Amino acid sequence: MTERHNGSSLARYYWERARKNRLAVAGLVFIIFLILMGLIGPFFTANPTAVNFEEKNRPPVGFAIEESVYDFETQQLVTKTIIGTAKHPLGTDNKGRDLLAMIVSGTRVSLMVGLFATGIAVALGTLIGVTSAYFGGLVDHVVMRFTDIMMTFPFFLIFVLIIFIFGPSLLIIVVVIGLTGWTGTARLIRSETLSLRTREFIMAAKALGASDKRIILTHLVPNVVSLIIVIATLSIPGVILAEAALSFIGLGDPLVTSWGMVLRAGQQNLGTAWWVAIAPGIMLFFTVLAFNFMGDGLRDAFDPRSAV
Amino acid sequence: MDETILKVNDLETHFLTARGIVKAVDGIDFELRKSECLCLVGESGCGKTVAMLSILGLIDTPPGKIVGGQVYYEDVNLVECSGKQMRHIRGKEIAMVFQDAQSALDPVFTIGDQITEQIKLHLGVSNPEAKERAISLLQEVGIPSPETATANYPHQLSGGMKQRAMIAMGLSCDPRVLIADEPTTAVDVTIKAQILDILQRLKETRQMSLLFVTHELGIVSEIGDRMLVMYAGRLTETGQVSEILDHPRHPYTIGLINCLPDMTKTRDRLESIPGTVPSLIDPPDGCLFYPRCSRALAVCSQNRPLPVTVNQGHTVFCHLYSQ
Amino acid sequence: MVNHRLLDVTNLKKYYPVAGGLFSRHLRDVRAVDGVSFHIDEGEALGLVGESGCGKSTLGRTTLRLEEPTEGEIVYRGTDITGLDRVGLRELRKDIQMIFQDPQSFLDPRMTVGQSIGEALVIHGIKNSGEREQRVTSILERVGLEGQHAFRYPHEFSSGQRQRIGIGRALILNPKLVIADEPVSALDVSIQAQILNLMMDLGEEFGLSYLFIAHDLSVIRHVSHRVAVMYLGKIVELAEKNEIFGNALHPYTEALLSAIPDIKKKGKARILLPGSVPSPLDPPTGCRFHTRCHRVMPVCYQEEPGLKDMGSEHLVACHLY
Numbered sequence: 001m002t003e004r005h006n007g008s009s010l011a012r013y014y015w016e017r018a019r020k021n022r023l024a025v026a027g028l029v030f031i032i033f034l035i036l037m038g039l040i041g042p043f044f045t046a047n048p049t050a051v052n053f054e055e056k057n058r059p060p061v062g063f064a065i066e067e068s069v070y071d072f073e074t075q076q077l078v079t080k081t082i083i084g085t086a087k088h089p090l091g092t093d094n095k096g097r098d099l100l101a102m103i104v105s106g107t108r109v110s111l112m113v114g115l116f117a118t119g120i121a122v123a124l125g126t127l128i129g130v131t132s133a134y135f136g137g138l139v140d141h142v143v144m145r146f147t148d149i150m151m152t153f154p155f156f157l158i159f160v161l162i163i164f165i166f167g168p169s170l171l172i173i174v175v176v177i178g179l180t181g182w183t184g185t186a187r188l189i190r191s192e193t194l195s196l197r198t199r200e201f202i203m204a205a206k207a208l209g210a211s212d213k214r215i216i217l218t219h220l221v222p223n224v225v226s227l228i229i230v231i232a233t234l235s236i237p238g239v240i241l242a243e244a245a246l247s248f249i250g251l252g253d254p255l256v257t258s259w260g261m262v263l264r265a266g267q268q269n270l271g272t273a274w275w276v277a278i279a280p281g282i283m284l285f286f287t288v289l290a291f292n293f294m295g296d297g298l299r300d301a302f303d304p305r306s307a308v
Numbered sequence: 309m310d311e312t313i314l315k316v317n318d319l320e321t322h323f324l325t326a327r328g329i330v331k332a333v334d335g336i337d338f339e340l341r342k343s344e345c346l347c348l349v350g351e352s353g354c355g356k357t358v359a360m361l362s363i364l365g366l367i368d369t370p371p372g373k374i375v376g377g378q379v380y381y382e383d384v385n386l387v388e389c390s391g392k393q394m395r396h397i398r399g400k401e402i403a404m405v406f407q408d409a410q411s412a413l414d415p416v417f418t419i420g421d422q423i424t425e426q427i428k429l430h431l432g433v434s435n436p437e438a439k440e441r442a443i444s445l446l447q448e449v450g451i452p453s454p455e456t457a458t459a460n461y462p463h464q465l466s467g468g469m470k471q472r473a474m475i476a477m478g479l480s481c482d483p484r485v486l487i488a489d490e491p492t493t494a495v496d497v498t499i500k501a502q503i504l505d506i507l508q509r510l511k512e513t514r515q516m517s518l519l520f521v522t523h524e525l526g527i528v529s530e531i532g533d534r535m536l537v538m539y540a541g542r543l544t545e546t547g548q549v550s551e552i553l554d555h556p557r558h559p560y561t562i563g564l565i566n567c568l569p570d571m572t573k574t575r576d577r578l579e580s581i582p583g584t585v586p587s588l589i590d591p592p593d594g595c596l597f598y599p600r601c602s603r604a605l606a607v608c609s610q611n612r613p614l615p616v617t618v619n620q621g622h623t624v625f626c627h628l629y630s631q
Numbered sequence: 632m633v634n635h636r637l638l639d640v641t642n643l644k645k646y647y648p649v650a651g652g653l654f655s656r657h658l659r660d661v662r663a664v665d666g667v668s669f670h671i672d673e674g675e676a677l678g679l680v681g682e683s684g685c686g687k688s689t690l691g692r693t694t695l696r697l698e699e700p701t702e703g704e705i706v707y708r709g710t711d712i713t714g715l716d717r718v719g720l721r722e723l724r725k726d727i728q729m730i731f732q733d734p735q736s737f738l739d740p741r742m743t744v745g746q747s748i749g750e751a752l753v754i755h756g757i758k759n760s761g762e763r764e765q766r767v768t769s770i771l772e773r774v775g776l777e778g779q780h781a782f783r784y785p786h787e788f789s790s791g792q793r794q795r796i797g798i799g800r801a802l803i804l805n806p807k808l809v810i811a812d813e814p815v816s817a818l819d820v821s822i823q824a825q826i827l828n829l830m831m832d833l834g835e836e837f838g839l840s841y842l843f844i845a846h847d848l849s850v851i852r853h854v855s856h857r858v859a860v861m862y863l864g865k866i867v868e869l870a871e872k873n874e875i876f877g878n879a880l881h882p883y884t885e886a887l888l889s890a891i892p893d894i895k896k897k898g899k900a901r902i903l904l905p906g907s908v909p910s911p912l913d914p915p916t917g918c919r920f921h922t923r924c925h926r927v928m929p930v931c932y933q934e935e936p937g938l939k940d941m942g943s944e945h946l947v948a949c950h951l952y
Contacts, residue, residue, distance in 0.1 A: 199736045199737075200731040201739040201747075203737075204737050204738075204800070206697055207695065207697055207724065207729045208728075208750055208751040208754055208800070208804075209720075209721045209724035209751070209754045209755065210750070210754055211754075218742075218750075219739055219742075222739075222741040223739070223740065223741050351820065351821065352819055452906075466907045466908070467683070467907075468907050469907065496682035496683050496846060497682060497846060497847070497848070497887060497890045497891065498887065498903075498904045499682075499907065500890065500892070501889075501890040501901055501903055501904075502903060502904075505901075523819060523820060524892065525894050526891065526893055526894055527892045529894040530892050564821065567820050567824040568820065568849070568894070569824075569827075569847075569849035569850050569852060569853045577828050577831070578823075578827055578828055578853060579824065580821055580822075580824035580825040580828060581824075584792075584822075585789075
């Protein structure tokens with residue numbers, strides 16, 4: 001075998017491929033870690049809602065801060081050094097709630113919101129996109145105009161309105177995100193279906209006598225599955241951030257400890273108890289990155305042209 | 309006029325894939341002479357397009373790479389040229405016309421723009437002069453009303469017109485060699501006839517060498533002076549077109565000719581070559597046509613056949629003739 | 632032996648409306664098929680030849696009602712299928728089937744070969760999976776493949792093998808008429824020969840009739856009994872195969888025949904048709920071919936010639952006769 005590819009160009013080629021994949025794998029590992037944390041974490045951590053003013057504003061393990069405390073006995077402001085302990089590895093907020101517990105709880109919330117809201121949005125978007133593209137003509141026209149209108153709606157105001165009427169609740173957030181977030185998916189799936197529709201195997205199915213329902217479910221949908229997976233993976237970060245944003249501004253479910261809520265709590269004490277805001281911030285940052293990397297990796301994996 | 313313009317020696321181009329190394333071109337030699345039409349014949353996957361792209365240095369590296377051999381154009385080995393040198397040669401000295409005019413033409417530029425861009429790039433002439441040349445080129449390839457045609461976008465032209473526009477682009481800088489990769493495959497029969505007619509005329513008036521890649525033997529007989537038959541990345545038979553079509557020697561060539569629905573004879577069944585083209589990954593020893601050959605000998609599965617001259621200029625790569 | 636009339640198509644038209652203007656008014660029609668009549672008898676193969684844009688593929692699809700005809704009558708075995716309802720149409724699928732052109736596209740990439748072939752059986756109520764498997768295996772073997780191929784996916788096969796699968800899929804319901812839409816155009820020459828032989832063999836074995844659509848006259852010659860030549864939505868000549876190839880009357884047919892590159896006759900005189908096919912949106916007045924005809928006469932500009940029987944069922948639409 002005369003293999004005379006010179007060393008450097010081959011190495012560069014493999015490096016490019018591995019690098020893309022490596023990020024995707026890293027993303028996947030992080031997501032698995034998140035899932036594990038969300039599933040079994042709550043058994044090992046304290047109660048995230050347990051308030052304990054004695055231990056408020058504790059720093060994380062390994063950090064020390066100086067606190068000015070008014071000593072009633074000496075009637076003076078005394079500076080005390082408080083060191084973080086293993087009892088509260090990430091510290092506490094200004095109500096003494098254990099930060100680690102809150103983060104773990106937030107992981108659960110974010111993953112569930114991500115899963116269910118995206119699930120609803122993508123399922124809805126797929127059904128609408130495929131049907132619209134398959135039937136074409138007037139149906140397609142009407143459905144797409146409807147989609148356009150939905151896309152231009154100011155969702156945020158809708159959220160605020162609904163939450164104002166019905167009160168904040170995680171269920172409402174998930175459902176509303178799901179019912180309003182399908183438009184992007186619908187468009188992408190529709191254009192993919194349009195190009196699939198002209199492929200001869202669809203005509204062949206018709207020639208065999210297949211009903212419209214059969215063609216849509218057995219032929220069109222399976223052929224867009226890879227696209228659906230990629231869209232879903234890349235939608236999840238947006239959904240998680242949406243929920244976090246809502247919680248941050250106070251529209252989130254007060255009974256549920258989510259990252260957004262922790263951010264909100266930490267925002268007020270950024271100067272003194274910075275760890276309260278940093279922790280959820282870091283989690284959001286890496287979670288979004290992880291899903292994006294994995295989504296990119298999946299897209300490359302499914303794209304026949306990028307494979308050699 | 310036997311002057312050799314292009315000389316290819318033992319060209320080898322491989323592609324690195326997940327499943328192994330594909331030997332798309334596995335050692336081919338040939339010469340292209342001045343004013344001649346050399347037809348490179350073979351079915352899909354035989355490596356003829358890769359060979360042409362290798363000559364012009366258009367192989368994507370990675371995953372492909374020219375791993376051996378030389379391509380001499382006027383004493384310069386193109387394989388060793390830098391990207392900059394190749395860009396100078398492509399279009400100006402050696403031009404290529406592709407199979408699918410639809411995808412080779414940029415849809416957002418007019419035909420006129422695409423041709424003048426080439427001309428200005430290589431010949432450095434002014435805009436008005438480039439435009440004039442473009443118009444005369446379009447006329448040469450038989451596009452009606454060339455002045456107005458330059459303002460047309462590709463989608464406004466029919467298939468045959470697009471193909472002619474591509475030929476005009478290829479000719480724009482007066483190349484000495486025009487490589488045409490299956491230019492008539494995607495067009496109708498009557499348009500095919502027109503395109504062949506144009507190419508024939510151009511070859512004569514411009515004294516240009518034509519490297520014509522095709523799988524259609526009928527076309528080869530119309531326009532070719534000499535031909536090379538390729539199979540699975542290797543040569544099987546080379547020589548004068550009339551000689552090979554009248555006296556084919558290699559079993560593959562014979563098979564190809566016999567497969568053709570013949571207009572003169574009425575047969576009930578068509579002869580066909582059983583089996584399919586082998587994988588080019590890790591090819592076995594011996595002749596690659598061996599599994600499909602009705603006249604195979606024992607030695608065919610062991611040794612790769614060497615070229616044998618059976619007649620003046622007629623060379624076969626087959627053990628049947630090496631005694 | 633009397634061959635029964637299988638299919639009778641009369642004055643079939645398929646127009647595609649073109650909308651335009653501010654309110655998407657119906658402006659004009661693309662007249663893809665503009666009044667075509669022909670018939671096919673049991674056991675015969677009718678070749679339909681023409682260049683791109685002549686409407687032959689549209690005609691094929693409309694005949695089997697994959698597209699709805701704009702006008703005209705299609706009678707299959709005495710029944711008018713033009714107005715057939717959904718249930719009737721489904722039944723019809725068992726009798727008239729289609730083979731497609733592009734091996735890269737006519738098989739669902741997500742289904743195994745066995746599922747693709749067996750789908751017809753599922754649709755038509757063969758519930759027993761054992762029976763389906765058996766029939767799929769049997770058909771695969773008939774088309775030159777193996778039973779175990781049923782478990783593989785299309786991308787694992789070559790173009791020629793995929794076309795065999797396509798043929799298998801069309802034949803599993805034992806149709807009487809198969810419409811083959813350019814079945815070998817995308818295949819290499821040596822594979823074309825294999826597939827054409829297969830189709831001819833199966834035609835005899837199953838007693839099939841074919842409507843064989845192609846642009847390659849030499850291919851048509853091998854498989855057809857009669858040949859129809861189409862130009863811009865109309866049939867210009869229709870005759871027995873030997874009549875077409877030995878005694879072509881219409882100038883377009885002459886041009887097509889002379890344009891075929893033939894390795895035996897190098898450098899023969901070729902009739903070069905000027906220009907290209909006019910748009911079906913705006914076909915020329917009078918005879919549609921008059922803009923490119925090398926034997927055009929003044930009357931050709933004004934009047935459209937009808938199909939005339941020149942004897943022994945050789946029909947031609949030309950003012951020369």
